[in-house]
Amino acid sequence: MFGSNQARQMDTYTKEASPSQLNTANYGNFLKVSKDKLSVQYVGKGSHSNDVGAIQADRPVPSDVLVYYYEVHVRDAGERGVIAVGFADLHFRLSRQPGWEPNSYGYHADDGNKFHNSGKGEEYGPSFVQGDTVGAGIHLENREIFFTKNGKKLGVAFHNVKATLFPTVGLHSQNEHVEVNFGAKPFQFDIEGMVAEERDQRQQEVLRSTIPGQACHNLVCSYLRHYGYADTLKAFDADAFAQDTGPGQQNGEAFGLEDRKRVRTMLFEGDVEGARGLLVGRRPQLAEPQADGPFLDALFHLSVQQFIELLRKDKVAEAVEHARSSFSAFQGHSEQIDRHLEDVLALLAYKDPFASPMGHLMTTTQRETVADVTNAAMLDASTEGSSASTALGGSGGRGCKSVLELILVQLCRVQAEIRRRNDNKGEIFDLDQHVT
Amino acid sequence: MASLGKPGEMRQGSRDAWGHDAKGTVEVKKERMNRLVMNYFVTEGHVDAAREFARESGTATEVDLDTIKDRMLIRRAVQRGEVTEAMDRVNDLNPEILEHDSRLFFHLQQQRLIELIRQKEVDKALLFAQEYLAPLGEENPAFLEELERTLALLAFEDPSTSPVKDLLGVQRRQQAASELNSAILHAQCQEKEPKLPNLLKLLKWSQNRLDEFSDAPYPRMDDFETGETTRSSLQTPMLE
Structure with missing residues (x-):
């Protein structure tokens, strides 16, 4: 409600960073990593099972994507071609092949088998050799790992994958040499196509859900009634031949739809005095700002808006006079109010308040915000003491949403x-x- | 294996308010809702409402409203009960729309039948049903069923109190109008699916998915008219 800049920044969510290169701070023995940190070569003999040289990416698979994917190109299969491509967690032992250890998953070149938490693999795909490109992917929502070979998907290899994993490659015979692609270069496999297909399938599923035929129509009607968009409601009703127009002034409502519409229109046109006049006309006690109650927010915003409208008309002296005489009644009520007052008064510091950092306060959007706050208070007042808020066509109560x-x-x-x-x-x- | 859980071993009944996103808050901006409503008016062809809403709420109309005039006129014709006029207009616009969509075509012909019955043109209604609707019913059992249901209107002295009275309701016309409108939209490739129904369907689908995930309770919303949630009294303390 308080249109400050802080609230705006909350909206921008930064995606997690993806792996971009090999982790050169910590990797297995017998490995030589290239300067660009994207290729790695096995320089040992590879005669013992603990002579594996494994290396991981610099970052884990990001948690906020639908599918994560990377590829490995085999430049040289070395003496025995015992390369493994897959994923493993942070605690993975770098002298072992991915798949042999807990929380590690691998697709092995020599036999094409898949490995998980075992030295014994299961039949999975074709073997791969020099010149081949294999890919490893995680579907985070389905918790599945899959592999590809030369651009073709090999099917789901593992289900129920939960750990936080790093892309991991293991080499185990002399001269093995692979190049890793974390997405800086185009992939052989059409991962974007796969994701698009997934999304399309899901959308088709969603579209197969059924909702009551009148749900949208009624929802729009109640929305228009709630916010007091009476002319739109009238036009919509006339066009859609709806039976349920609903009278403007409902029984027991302190402020009917017509009132709320007029207040909104006046605020939209910058006539704050008129809007306040209507409120006070219906409820004389509103002439004095109360310490509490549903109207505190509304009266505060109206008062501030009056200040803003005076500034809009370049009546600076009048604006200052207004601020002096009425803002003090609200000061100290809440931190939010005080902070908002600060923002608003800052407008005075600028020759052109429209172009100032607080310029958003001078926009029509701010008028709309004030109209919404006032509307909410009027709705609250209308449902005070009346339990049957649903009788108002869903326009009242429920925290005024x-x-x-x-x-x-x-x-x-x-x-x-x-x-x-x-x-x-x-x-x-x-x-x-x-x-x- | 240590950190790998078994399926179904999911966190249950967290004390935190349920369903908070990465930002920690759930807030829907008014401006977004206004845009949804505007999108609804524009895609459904409610030109006057769109114009009034633009004025009252300051929401941009997205497209030139004159370009949706055809759809508005067609919608209004169906809503007035002048289905033939609407079908003529659609065919002027693009004859393929009705040719390619047998379901839509059937529904419009069915609506013509309903309008004839409404006007108590019994002879005409029967002729029309036999000549135009029965052949469609032969091709599709679902159509036949609907045809039979429609003809049941003739069996009642006062159809407006009969078990099939829904066929005579305003809503029936609106549904036919919406179906036709969305077919035109598709043919024109102007707009994608209207967003509001899609969001409601997404909510329904998402709640089902959440149910499949685990049986930990959460306030489920089944009534899209009131926004009431089940178990809400039980769950209220969990909401902020």
């Missing part, structure tokens, strides 16, 4: 809960993508 808002909040929460129950892995739901 419109049904549409309740639904969208529910959607965000359910999505977040799904991710939380998936060990916080998988894409983070972004409502904006579905709205814009």
